[in-house]
Amino acid sequence: MxxxxxxxxxxxxxxxxxxxxxxxRMGSDFWGTPFESVGKTPAAPAGKDAEKNTPPTADAKPGDSVPDKDEELPPPEKIEDLLAELDSYIGLKVVKDEVHDLINMVQVYKLREQHGLPTTDMSLHMVFTGNPGTGKTMMARMMARIYRSLGILSKGQLVEVDRSGLVAGYVGQTALKTQKVIEKAMGGVLFIDEAYALNGRSENDFGQEAIDTILKAMEDHRDDLVVIVAGYTDLMDKFIHSNPGLESRFNRFLLFEDYxxxxxxxxxxxxxxxxxxxxxxxxxxxxxxxxxxxxxxxxxxxxxxxxxxxxxxxxxxxxxxxxxxxxxxxxxxxxxxxxxxxxxxxxx
The missing domain is CATH 1.10.8.60 (Helicase, Ruva Protein; domain 3)
Structure with a gap:
């Protein structure tokens, strides 16, 4: 040579x-790269799975990963800083406006509680609809951080999962598999991508078992668990309206338009x-x-x-x-x- x-x-x-x-360094949720994913198929060797087991750094944000039980949580971020970051995102005007409205609603709800005034039930679970690559995972992580800042969630991590991370092949196994994911998401946001795939594909399909387990967790842990489901607009609309339990818990829809x-x-x-x-x-x-x-x-x-x-x-x-x-x-x-x-x- x-x-x-x-x-x-x-x-x-x-x-x-x-x-x-x-x-x-540039891998971010703007292009659909989650920090914490469960049962997701990686798009490339250096993509999602390469990052999901990386321990949080000293300057990690609450939405970046799931802290170990003995690890001290960083303090909640200031809502003003989160709003500034939210407003800096490219596009997503309709989504930004909806998130601002939600933050105002939560803040007023907290004030009414502090003054001993009656409050109505507040649903924080959300449905994100739109095509792939429009920032849904990024916004789910942002919502985890916002809810932590507002004192809604104790940890503020994001756990992303799809059907393969929830549904097993035998009776009874799906509930256990789904429960483990829920436990990992406690204190944060459980983000279910392509959630419509949980709808039964056959008589022996166990997707409904996963749905039932999630609905029960949403009821039992309403004070420290938020669930966000996402997918194509038409399919998600059919999915939510196919089940009275889903309809009653998911009434906030955010449409992510194409860039x-x-x-x-x-x-x-x-x-x-x-x-x-x-x-x-x-x-x-x-x-x-x-x-x-x-x-x-x-x-x-x-x-x-x-x-x-x-x-x-x-x-x-x-x-x-x-x-x-x-x-x-x-x-x-x-x-x-x-x-x-x-x-x-x-x-x-």
Whole structure:
């Protein structure tokens, strides 16, 4: 191996290390990456499951993970700080307005309690509807942190689960499996993605057993457990109205609309973060790339933006690997050629 080959290999190692570190740091719920998931199938080796067992750091937020029993909880966050963070999220105007209304309702409820005035039952369980990648998991984590800040929840963690994490294959096993998930979620939010899949698929299906166990827990632990169910709008509407128990406990619906091209462009720039810089002549090309891809109904909103970002990184890495020397600016810059290569508009 000559000296030039050795230099190229060293550059590749540096590029690979920086790329992996930046992608890990940028993994967030904006693109559907949960911190705590149960029974979820990972989208990629470095995705959900790579993070779910990571212990919380010293500056971890209440919604980031499930604290150990002996671990001291961080103090609740200030509601003002949470509201500022909420308002900084891209898009989601209707959802933000609903959350603001909910916070006001809870605060007034608490004030009435303090003054000895009668209060009505307050349902904090929620239904999130919308297409994949529209920020539902991110908002579920935010709600866990908000409820902790308002004194509704004692821990404020988020536990994400789907049908596979709740339903077993034999009589009696589903209730035990679901109960374990509920115990993990106590003091926080249980987030059930694609909850409509719990509806019985056959006469021998045990999804109803999971639903019954969850409904009982919602009644028994109403003071320290919030359940949020999520999925496609039409399917979730049918799911909730298929069961009187679900109808009576879930009466707050939040619709997560698809992101516009401008909003997805903003998400892409957030993806760049501090580790990457988008060249000025590359920006309109990225916008066109997003607009073209998002015209397909299966694009996936924020998750689709993540995929586009990662495709452009691959193109950048391939370009840098061919260079005799690589500067810090080279490592940070995403060029127009990188975007065109990612789109298949340029040959290698």
């Amino acid at each position: 000559d000296k030039k080959d050795q230099i190229i290999l060293q550059q590749l190692d540096v590029i690979r290390s920086m790329t992996e570190n930046n992608v890990r 516009t091209v401008d909003e997805m462009m903003g998400i892409f720039k957030m993806r760049c973060g501090k580790g990457y810089v988008l060249a000025p002549d590359a920006e309109p090309l990225v916008r066109d790339y997003i607009a073209e891809e998002s015209a397909d109904g299966s694009f996936g909103n924020g998750r689709g933006v993540r995929n586009i970002f990662e495709h452009i990184l691959v193109a950048q890495n391939n370009r840098l690997a061919k260079m005799d020397s690589v500067t810090r600016d080279d490592l940070m810059t995403l060029t127009a050629d990188d975007v065109l290569h990612a789109r298949g508009k340029l040959d290698d």
